Amino acid sequence: MAAMEYSALRERLLDRKQLLEKAVSQYEAPTNIISLLQEVDQALERMNRGSYGICDVCHEGIEPERLYADPLIKVCLDHLNHTEKKMLESDLEISAKVQRALLPKKDLKLNGWLMSYHYQSSGAVSGDYCDLISQENDDEFFFFLGDVSGKGIPAAMLMSNLHALFRSLTRFNLPVNTLLAEANRLFCQSTISSYYATLVCGKATNAGSLEIANAGHCNPILIREGKPAILKRTGLPMGLFCGGEFKSEKTLFNSGDCLIIYSDGLSEAFFKDEQYGEERIIQIAEKNQNLPPGELINVYLNDLAKFKKDFPQNDDLTIMILKKV
Numbered sequence: 656m657a658a659m660e661y662s663a664l665r666e667r668l669l670d671r672k673q674l675l676e677k678a679v680s681q682y683e684a685p686t687n688i689i690s691l692l693q694e695v696d697q698a699l700e701r702m703n704r705g706s707y708g709i710c711d712v713c714h715e716g717i718e719p720e721r722l723y724a725d726p727l728i729k730v731c732l733d734h735l736n737h738t739e740k741k742m743l744e745s746d747l748e749i750s751a752k753v754q755r756a757l758l759p760k761k762d763l764k765l766n767g768w769l770m771s772y773h774y775q776s777s778g779a780v781s782g783d784y785c786d787l788i789s790q791e792n793d794d795e796f797f798f799f800l801g802d803v804s805g806k807g808i809p810a811a812m813l814m815s816n817l818h819a820l821f822r823s824l825t826r827f828n829l830p831v832n833t834l835l836a837e838a839n840r841l842f843c844q845s846t847i848s849s850y851y852a853t854l855v856c857g858k859a860t861n862a863g864s865l866e867i868a869n870a871g872h873c874n875p876i877l878i879r880e881g882k883p884a885i886l887k888r889t890g891l892p893m894g895l896f897c898g899g900e901f902k903s904e905k906t907l908f909n910s911g912d913c914l915i916i917y918s919d920g921l922s923e924a925f926f927k928d929e930q931y932g933e934e935r936i937i938q939i940a941e942k943n944q945n946l947p948p949g950e951l952i953n954v955y956l957n958d959l960a961k962f963k964k965d966f967p968q969n970d971d972l973t974i975m976i977l978k979k980v
């Protein structure tokens with residue numbers, strides 16, 4: 656574990672110790688608070704002895720992302736007892752439900768646009784982020800597709816953090832580059848240093864104007880007047896530098912033009928040594944550009960299944976398609 660994260664965990668434990676001690680001194684604390692305080696003391700003691708983060712059973716390192724979520728744990732995933740395993744399963748089930756509830760409606764018909772997406776996690780929960788937020792005046796909407804580094808619960812928690820950040824910031828109707836810079840600053844402040852997120856975000860108006868930025872994410876494909884183009888990265892991923900600046904590009908979409916955004920679960924899907932790749936995504940987009948978004952997504956999913964044969968899905972997968980009508 657990196658020294659910075661180690662000291663952040665230590666800070667958290669000391670904070671908790673202070674809060675618990677206050678609770679114990681101010682009122683007759685129930686026994687669970689007293690035993691929690693003992694556990695925090697024991698964790699700090701393990702830090703002093705240099706045995707923190709080491710599994711009690713196998714003496715191997717405990718998964719760092721689990722320690723961030725709960726700094727008091729003492730065993731690795733392999734050595735949870737039956738009750739702990741059941742609790743973990745139920746936590747995952749609830750997290751997956753919460754995550755599904757954060758997704759936008761599927762197959763949306765907005766003024767002048769059609770939108771559809773596919774969202775599929777490789778495990779119980781996904782580190783991909785996908786949202787569409789209409790503005791109150793209904794004249795325009797924001798769309799987002801991102802990918803938080805890492806996997807599992809910590810990535811899913813950061814994904815919901817992004818969801819909440821953008822849901823609150825879009826109310827101010829900022830230009831896309833300012834919105835991204837503002838969200839990046841807040842995300843940086845709330846994120847453990849080793850985590851970051853790549854993201855495509857944009858704003859579309861009913862009239863067809865599109866402002867879009869790409870913070871270190873896979874290149875979105877634009878089909879305009881029948882011709883494909885890619886939108887290269889316009890900035891670094893979010894969460895790396897608090898003061899990061901982001902550029903956005905403006906373009907005008909006419910009827911039939913479409914935008915395909917996806918996570919690396921599509922472009923970097925592999926079969927043996929072969930990668931699915933951007934070129935294949937472009938070719939399919941060009942060939943099937945007349946299809947409505949939902950059907951084009953199905954073409955991708957079928958082609959991906961054909962490509963991967965029976966190789967398992969190894970990464971979270973999200974595809975979002977917007978089409979100007």
Ligand SMILES: [Zn+2]
Pocket residue numbers: 710711712713714715730731732733734
């Ligand atoms: Zn172990």
